[in-house]
Amino acid sequence: MRKIIYFWIGSIFALFSLGVIAAFLYITLSTNKLNNLINLHQIDNLREELLVTIQTVQNDIFALRTPFDPKLETIIKNVERMDATIRECNRCHHRPEIKKRIAFIQGLEDKYKAAISFYITTSAKKELIEQYKTEALAIGTEILVHSQRLISAASKKIEITTQETLHKVEMAKKGLFLLLTFKFFLALFCAIYLVKRITRPLDTLVQAVKKITAGELGHVISLSDRTEFGILAKNFNTMSLTLKENYEKLVESETKFRTLYEYSVGWELWLNEKKEFIFCSPSCEKITGYSPEEFMGNPSLLRSIVYPDDRNLYEEHIQGFHLNDERAIEFRIIAKDGSIKTLSHLCRPIYRGNTFSGRRSSNLDVTEKKKLEAQLIQAQKMESLGLLAGGVAHDFNNILTAISGYTYLLNQTLNPDQEKQKKYISQIMEATDRAKVLTGNLLTFSRKQATELKMISLKAVLTNLYSMLKRLIRADIEVSLQTAEDERPILADPHQIEQVVMNLVTNARDAMPYGGKLIIATESLVLGEEMAGKYGAQPGPYMVIKVSDTGTGIDKEILPLIFDPFFTTKEVGRGTGLGLSMVYGIAKQHGGFVAVESEKNKGSTFFIYLPAVKEGQPTQNKDNSLQTDVEELRGNESILLVEDDPAVQMLIKDTLEAYGYPVLTAPNGTCALEIYQKYKNDIKLVILDAVIPQKTGIFLFKELVEISPSLKFLFISGYAKDYLSERQLYPDGVEFLSKPLHPHELLKVIRRTLNNHA
Secondary structure (H helix, E strand, O other): OHHHHHHHHHHHHHHHHHHHHHHHHHHHHHHHHHHHHHHHHHHHHHHHHHHHHHHHHHHHHHHOOOOOOOOHHHHHHHHHHHHHHHHHHHHHOOOHHHHHHHHHHHHHHHHHHHHHHHHHHOOOOHHHHHHHHHHHHHHHHHHHHHHHHHHHHHHHHHHHHHHHHHHHHHHHHHHHHHHHHHHHHHHHHHHHHHHHHHHHHHHHHHHHHHHHHOOOOOOOOOOOOOOHHHHHHHHHHHHHHHHHHHHHHHHHHHHHHHHHHHOOOOEEEEEEOOOOEEEEOOHHHHHHOOOHHHHHHOOOHHHHOEOHHHHHHHHHHHHOOOOOOOEEEEEEEEOOOOOEEEEEEEEEEEEEOOEEEEEEEEEEEOHHHHHHHHHHHHHHHHHHHHHHHHHHHHHHHHHHHHHHHHHHHHHHHOOOOOHHHHHHHHHHHHHHHHHHHHHHHHHHHOOOOOOOOEEEOHHHHHHHHHHHHHHHOOOOEEEEEEOOOOOOOEEEOHHHHHHHHHHHHHHHHHOOOOOEEEEEEEEEEEEOHHHHHHOOOOOEEEEEEEEEEOOOOOOOOOHHHOOOOOOOOOOOOOOOOOHHHHHHHHHHHOOOEEEEEEEOOOEEEEEEEEEEOOOOOOOOOOOOHHHOOHHHHOOOOEEEEEOOOHHHHHHHHHHHHHOOOOEEEEOOHHHHHHHHHHHOOOEEEEEEEOOOOOOOHHHHHHHHHHHOOOOEEEEEEOOOHHHHHHOOOOOOOOEEEEOOOOHHHHHHHHHHHHHOOO
16 A cells, blocks of 8 residues: 555656646746747837937937037937947847848938038038038938838837737646646546545445444455555454454353353352452342342341351351362241241352452252152151051951951851840941951052942931041030032042041141131032033032131132142141142042132131032942852862961861862962962862962962963952052952952852853
8 A cells, every 4th residue: 555655646746746847837938938028128118219319319400500509419418329229229139131120220320420420520611511410310310210110110020929929928827727727636636546545445444343343243344455455454354253253252151151140040159358249140039039239239138138046057157258168058048028948058269379269159049959858758757657557457457357257257157046146246347347447548548549439428428427527626626517408429439538528627627726616518519611610620410528617727828739749837747748639639539629718817618529420320339249149159169278367368268168168278379389280180269369478479370370371360468459450469350359358258259250261
C-alpha cells in the first residue's frame, strides 16, 4: 500500500508540476507579448512626441519675426528633442519598411536642421531670410506629413498587434484556466481514488470490528489484495476465527460449569480465605428456600439456619476452615418454609500454588435418603418379622393339622349317645378353625398366603369381627356398627376384609387420644360412570365400608401421601407406614378403591368401595366335601407319604390306613427316592410336602416322574400354592392342599386324584 500511496502522491505532484510549468510558460509567453505591446506603445508615444515636437517647431518658426527673436532658443531645444526622438524611434524599430521611413524622416530632419541653421545664422537680405524660413517650414511640413503617415501606419499595426496580443493573452488565460481546472479535477480524481483505495479496506476493517464488537465472532473479510491491507485482513481473519474458537470453548466450558452447578442435585458453595461467599449455586434455593443472592448478601445466613442441636457440630467444623484436609459432616438446617432438612456437607481446601484461597463445599440434601434409610430399616424389620411369622405359621399349621385331624378321627369313633364328648370335640374344632384363621393372617402378613375370593356378606364378616374390635378400642371411645339393610354380597377374601377394617379402626383409635366416637357402617349403592371413572373403577353396584372417627383429622398437605408405603405421622416405633397402603392395595386387588374425607381437628372418614356381585356373575361353589359318603372315600391303593413333621406324618398315615390305604412313609427326599425305587410297582400315589429336607419336593417330583411318568402326586404345604409357584417349588397342574389339613378333604382329594385316569 505504501508503494501505491507513493505512486499516487508522485503522480499528483508530477501533474501539479506540469501544471506549474505550463502556467509558467503561458505566463512567460503572455508577458513577452505584453512587453512587446508596451514597447510598441512606447514607440507610438515617441512618434506622437515627435509629431508634437515638429508641430511646435513649425509653429515657433512661423511665429519667428527676426533671427534674434527670443523664441529661437526654444526652437533649438525642440529641434534637438526632435532629433533625439527620431533616433530613439530608429533604435526601437526592427522592421525594414519602418526603418526605411524613419531614415527618410531622419534625412528630412537633417535638412530641416540645416534650413533652420541657415535661417538663424544668415544676415543676408530679408528676402533670403524669408526664403530660408519658407524652406524650413516646407521641410518641417514634409517631416510632419511623413511622420503622420508613419504614425498612422504604426497605429494600425499597433492596434492589430494589440488585438492579437490581447487575444493571445485571453487565450492563454483560458488555456491556463482550463489546464488548471483539468489538473484540479485530475488531482481530485487521483485523491478520491487514493482515499477510496485506502478508506475502502479501512471501512471494511472498521465494519468487521463493529460486527465482532456486536458479538459476531468468526466474521471474516474478503480482501484479497497484496498490500498491507491484505496482510492486515488475513491476520484479522485469523484473529476473528481464533476469537470465535476461544469464545466457543469458553462458552462450552461455562455451559458445562453452569449445567454442572445449576442442575446438580447438590448445593455448591465457595468461600474465600476470609470466609466470604464468592459463589453459591442456584440449588441452594431448592434445598433451603433462600436464593443465592440472600446467601451472598448475608454471610451469616448459613450459620443462622443450622438446627440448634447441630450448631456445636457445625462450629467445630468451621474451626478447621484453614486446615489442609477434606472434611465431611452431616447436619440439619431449618429451611425457609420451616421444614427441617438434613445436609451431607463435604468441603475441600482451594489452593493457588501454595497459597490458601478458601474452601469449596458440596451440600447434598439427604433428608429423603435418611427417611428411606429409616424406611429400609423398618422394611427389613418387617421382612424379618414376616419371615418369622411365616415360619411360625408354617410350623403351627403342622400342629393344627395333627390337632384337627386327630380330633376328626376321634369324632368318628364316638357313638351318637356321647353328646358331651361330641360337644367338647366341637369346641376343639372351633378353636382349631380360629387358629387356622390366625395362621392365615400371619401368612398374609408375610405375603405367603394367596387371596382366596369367595362370596361373602359384609354384615356377617363385620358382625363376627365386631367383638374382637371392641377389645382393640379403649373405654373412652364409643364404637358402633351400622350395617345396610339392602346389602349385596361381594366376592372377596374375608380375612383381608377383616385386615382392612382392623387397620382403619386402629388408626382411628390412635387419632383419638382423648376419646371420641367411632362408627363402622356399610352401605349399598350404584356408582355411575363419572364417580367410577374418577377413581379408575368400573360403574355398577358396590358395597361401601365406612369407618368414621372424631379424631385429630389429617392435614390437607399430607392427605395425598397417606397411601404411600412407609408414610406415617406416628412417632418412631409406633407405626410401620404400611397400614393404609395395605388397605389401598387390598381394595384395588378386589377391584375397588378407597376415598377419604378429613378435616383438621374434626375427624376423618374412610370409604372402602368393593364391587358387589351382579346377577348372573359366577361365584365359587360351596364346599360339599363333608357331605360325601364315607364309603366313597375308601381305597386300597398303596401311597408313599413324604412328610418331615412326625405328627403330621402319623396323622395322615393313620387317617389313610383307617380308610384302607397301605401307606409307606419317608421323612426326607433321599429316603423317599429309595423307598419308591424298591416299591415302584406297588405305589400309585405320592403325597409330597413341598418343603422337605435333603431334596425339596419339586426335585423329588422331577426324579420320580422320570422313573414313572404316569405316577400320580398330591402336594401339601403350610405355604400358599401361589407362593410356591412364584418360587418354582410347585409344578402347575398337580393337586394341592394347604395345611392345616382336614382329614375328610384330604381323603376326597386323594380319591379324586386316584380316580383320574387322564
